[in-house]
Amino acid sequence: MAAFEPVLMRNVGVENSTSLDVYRSRGGYETLRNALQMPPDDIIKAVSEANLRGRGGAGFPTGMKWGFLPKDRTETYMCVNADEAEPPTFCNRVLMEHDPHQLIEGIAISCFAIQAQTAYIYLRVEFHEPFYILERALEDAYEANLLGENILGSGFNLNIYCHRGAGAYICGEETGLIESIEGKRGWPRIKPPFPAVEGVFRKPTIVNNVETLACVTHIVERGAEWFKNIGTEKSTGPKMYCVSGHVNKPGCYEYPLGVNLRTLIDEAAGGIPEGRAIKAVAPGGISMGFLRGDEIDVPMDFESFNVKTNGLLGLGTGAVVVMDERTSMLDVLHNTARFFATESCGQCTHCREGTGWIWKVTQRMCDGRGKAEDLDFIAEISNKMGMMPGMNICGLSDGAAFPLRTLVTKFRNELIDEMNTRAGGAVAAQPATA
Amino acid sequence: MAWKAIDRRTPEYDEQAPHVLTEPMKERIRAYFPRYANKQAVLLPALHVIQDEVGHVPPKAMAEVAELLEISPAEVMDTISFYTHFWTHPKGRHVIMVCRSISCELTGGREILAYLKDKLGIDEHETTEDGRFSLVTEECIAACDKAPAMIVDEQVYGHLTPERVDEILAKYE
Numbered sequence: 001m002a003a004f005e006p007v008l009m010r011n012v013g014v015e016n017s018t019s020l021d022v023y024r025s026r027g028g029y030e031t032l033r034n035a036l037q038m039p040p041d042d043i044i045k046a047v048s049e050a051n052l053r054g055r056g057g058a059g060f061p062t063g064m065k066w067g068f069l070p071k072d073r074t075e076t077y078m079c080v081n082a083d084e085a086e087p088p089t090f091c092n093r094v095l096m097e098h099d100p101h102q103l104i105e106g107i108a109i110s111c112f113a114i115q116a117q118t119a120y121i122y123l124r125v126e127f128h129e130p131f132y133i134l135e136r137a138l139e140d141a142y143e144a145n146l147l148g149e150n151i152l153g154s155g156f157n158l159n160i161y162c163h164r165g166a167g168a169y170i171c172g173e174e175t176g177l178i179e180s181i182e183g184k185r186g187w188p189r190i191k192p193p194f195p196a197v198e199g200v201f202r203k204p205t206i207v208n209n210v211e212t213l214a215c216v217t218h219i220v221e222r223g224a225e226w227f228k229n230i231g232t233e234k235s236t237g238p239k240m241y242c243v244s245g246h247v248n249k250p251g252c253y254e255y256p257l258g259v260n261l262r263t264l265i266d267e268a269a270g271g272i273p274e275g276r277a278i279k280a281v282a283p284g285g286i287s288m289g290f291l292r293g294d295e296i297d298v299p300m301d302f303e304s305f306n307v308k309t310n311g312l313l314g315l316g317t318g319a320v321v322v323m324d325e326r327t328s329m330l331d332v333l334h335n336t337a338r339f340f341a342t343e344s345c346g347q348c349t350h351c352r353e354g355t356g357w358i359w360k361v362t363q364r365m366c367d368g369r370g371k372a373e374d375l376d377f378i379a380e381i382s383n384k385m386g387m388m389p390g391m392n393i394c395g396l397s398d399g400a401a402f403p404l405r406t407l408v409t410k411f412r413n414e415l416i417d418e419m420n421t422r423a424g425g426a427v428a429a430q431p432a433t434a
Numbered sequence: 435m436a437w438k439a440i441d442r443r444t445p446e447y448d449e450q451a452p453h454v455l456t457e458p459m460k461e462r463i464r465a466y467f468p469r470y471a472n473k474q475a476v477l478l479p480a481l482h483v484i485q486d487e488v489g490h491v492p493p494k495a496m497a498e499v500a501e502l503l504e505i506s507p508a509e510v511m512d513t514i515s516f517y518t519h520f521w522t523h524p525k526g527r528h529v530i531m532v533c534r535s536i537s538c539e540l541t542g543g544r545e546i547l548a549y550l551k552d553k554l555g556i557d558e559h560e561t562t563e564d565g566r567f568s569l570v571t572e573e574c575i576a577a578c579d580k581a582p583a584m585i586v587d588e589q590v591y592g593h594l595t596p597e598r599v600d601e602i603l604a605k606y607e
Contacts, residue, residue, distance in 0.1 A: 087535035088578035125482075125519050126531070126575045128588035161469045164482055166517035169573060181470075183477030183503075185516035201471040244537040244578035251579045286536055321537055321578070335539050339573055345516075 007230075007238040008214050009254045012098040018133050020140040023101035029146055031221040035109045036154035038220075043113035047216060049224035051236045056081055056172075056209030057285065057316045058395075059302045062216075066114050068196035069204050077205040078111050078119035079181065079195075080213060083165055083172035085124055086285040087339065089319035091240035092210040094252045096130035099214075100137035104160065106213035108147065109220055111158050114206055119160045122177050125167055134162055169343035173394045174207035175199075176345065187347050188394035211240055231257035235301035239318055243269040246276070246324040258301040265296070265322055276324040280411070284316025286336055287399030289406035293325075311409070313402040329411045330370075330418040333378075334362040336407065340400035351397035354385040358404060370419035375408040382408075445522040447493040454495035459487055460502060473503040477513055481520050490521040518572075526561040526568035528606045531585040535574035543582035546594045547571065553599070566606070 011017040011026065023029070035043060048063025069076060080103075084092040096103060107119050123131050138160055141147045149157050168186045170176045175189035178200045199205020215237055219227045228236045235257035241264055244250040248270035255264070261283055265271065272278060278293040288305060289312040291298070298304050305312035323332060341359035346352045358381055361374050382405040386398035408415065455463075463480040470476055480503065484495050491514060500507040514520045532538075532547045547558075550569060554562050561568040577583035580592020591602050 084576050085574060087574035088537040088581075089574075090576040090578050093576045124576070126572065126585060128585075129590065159469075164478065165519075166478060166481070167519035167572070168517055180478065181475060182472075183474040183505075183513060184509075185513055187516075201475075203471075242578065244581060245540045250537075250581065282536070319578075321540070323540060327540065331539065332536065335534075335536050339535060343573060 004230075004238075004254075004256055006254045007218050008095065008102070008211065008240055009098075009252070011102065012094065017098050018100055018137060020101060020137065020144060023099070028101055029105055029144075031217050032105050032108050032112075032146065033152055035112055035220050036152060036156055040113045040115055043109065043216075043220055046219055046224045047113070050219045050227035051234070052212065052215055052219060052227070053235070053302060054209055055211035055215070055239065055317070057086065057287075057314075059315060062208065062212055065196060065208075066110075066206060068194060069114060069206070070197060073204045075203045076114055076116040077200045077203055078107065078114065078116040079174070079177060079200060079205055079207045080107055080119060080121040081172060081174065081177060081207055081209045082121055082123045082127065082130070083169075083177060084127075084210075085169040085172050085343075086287060086317050086319065088244045088321045089242055089285050089317040090244075091242050091252050091317070091319070093127060093130055094242075095210055095214060095240070096127070096134055100130075100134045101141070102214050102217065103134075103210055104137060104141050104147070106215070106217045107160060108151070108158055110206075110208065110213050110216050112156055113216075116206065117157050117159065119158065120163045120181055120200070121160065122163050122165060122171065122181060124165045124171075131162060131164060138162070168345075169339075170345040170394070170396060173396065176394065177207060178205060185345075187345050188396075190393055232299070232301050232303070234303055235315075239300070241268070241300065242317075242319040243322065244319075245321040246272055246278075246327070247322050248273055255300075258299045261291075261296045261298050261300055261320065264300065264320055269320075269322070272322065272324050276326065278322060279325050279327050280323040280329065280332070282321045282403065283318075284312070284314065285319045286321070286339065286403050287396075288313045288316035289402035290332075290410060291406075292410050311402075311406050313398060328418060329407065329414050330362075330366060330422070333404070333407045333411075333415065334359075334366050336403045337362040337378075340396070340404075344396060344400070345394075348392040348397065350385050351392055351400070354381045354397065355400050357381065358400075365415075365419055366422065368419075368422040368424065370415075370423065372416055372419075374419075375412055375415060378404055378408045443523060445493045447497075449494075451492075451494045453498065454484070454488060454492055455498045455502070456487075459483055463499070463502060474505050474509070476503055477505070477510065481514065485520060490524050493522065524561075526565050528566065528587050529568045529570060530603075531570050531572045531575065533573075533575045533577065533581070533583050533585075534571045535578075537574075537578035538582040541581040542594075546582050546584070546596070546599060549596045549599060553603075567603070 016022045052062045053059045171180045171186040173188045176186040180186040195205040239257045253268040281291045337359040341355040344355045382401040385401045466476045466479045496510045500510045582594045583592040
């Protein structure tokens, strides 16, 4: 296979990459100029044909999402999801810090396609640097008539505003994000109606991830066929993968969808320090679940992660965290449980109480008072939290259930050993079916 | 964050207290009105303006911002209580946010937090006696490539070691 030429990250590392002049000198905003002369439906068609799937975690087809907008709508909003709070994901941050205009062009083309005249970029508050870079880039774009009234003489108007969050993971859920833009607590809404029908200010709204929108420009520029030739048959296009944890070169690396997880860890991220063995990997952000060290020979695409083959929820954000042989899986379990317990919004009983109790149990386990039954208890609650579709308002409880369940099932004996050690060797915890 | 109360102190509301929102602050807030379809949506930007200027959001400011946005003070309180980043009590001059999520914990974040607690002599969600630093923990701050990481005020610092923490804190008065 020929070396892969970066698409989304081609400007990362270029000097002054955040400036409008540099972006334009590398062909930037030419696609917007051309897109504004196209019938908007042709752009939606190209995005559908390219089979672009949302990069924010759920992998929902973007063209289909846009197709849900009512035909007779009078007003449309775009919300750009830059809440990026899923541990350990940071690819949107890299994109905004190094190439804000690529995102702005993607937003502008997408807004023209769905005929939205207002877009909000929902940034988590911790993104101070990306916020200032984006504000500056937006200002420059307005000045160059790439935003605002009658963009490049096309008659199309678009305003893009940054809206800063205030520290809540759940605001990355699309209806939680919408509530947060409206000035309320970020409580996800019951669906339907979906945002495409009734979103921000009760108007048709599309919520897309930063990386998804960045892809749109390249699809319009080079065509759906080109995009489909990258990646696998069902998972098309390039993807930014973040690799962190116990690796030599943590960072964000772009590959075609379907790259092998082992390649990402060994080649891109330079392997494990001192050649240690891998104990566990969470391949798609922690809410997708954990793989054992012997399960990592797997393509990083939307099809390879599921309950049947490896017990995972999906590809998620493609954020890989690597844990080497010295890692305490009990600490990982506790860390994961605490994350979801503190970030559950508290609306649904199963999620609020389930995550809360599991956290308490893991604390007890860490304190040296764990029992083998605790693992069964965690597995049972995890199974029940997202057992019935529609039982919870949003997907957070599924996102909590998968990592916790995969940890207590795949690392059971190890967790029991650790509990025994912490209890001073003599605890009731015995490997159940060793 | 959401349903778990971190700070259980009840904010004290004093009706006679002087106004918190100055005219320039109100102007900064009003500048957001054209961006949104209604005034309630300006609440998060408004709270950011207040916290930026005052350092926290006192109860008096909640009532005043409610009036400015033509919503009920209860709605302001409701929103504030949901988000971890809005503070109803004064913080120190500089706020240190230590990331405690998985990549940072794997690479020594816990030791960094312990070091900070020890060095500053305070626990999480407390402020040093001289009012210089407040210490809080955050879930993933999306700086995993620089783990372990923390934010001081608006600046992200990564690859932390105790020595580096000493150097960084020395920069803040």
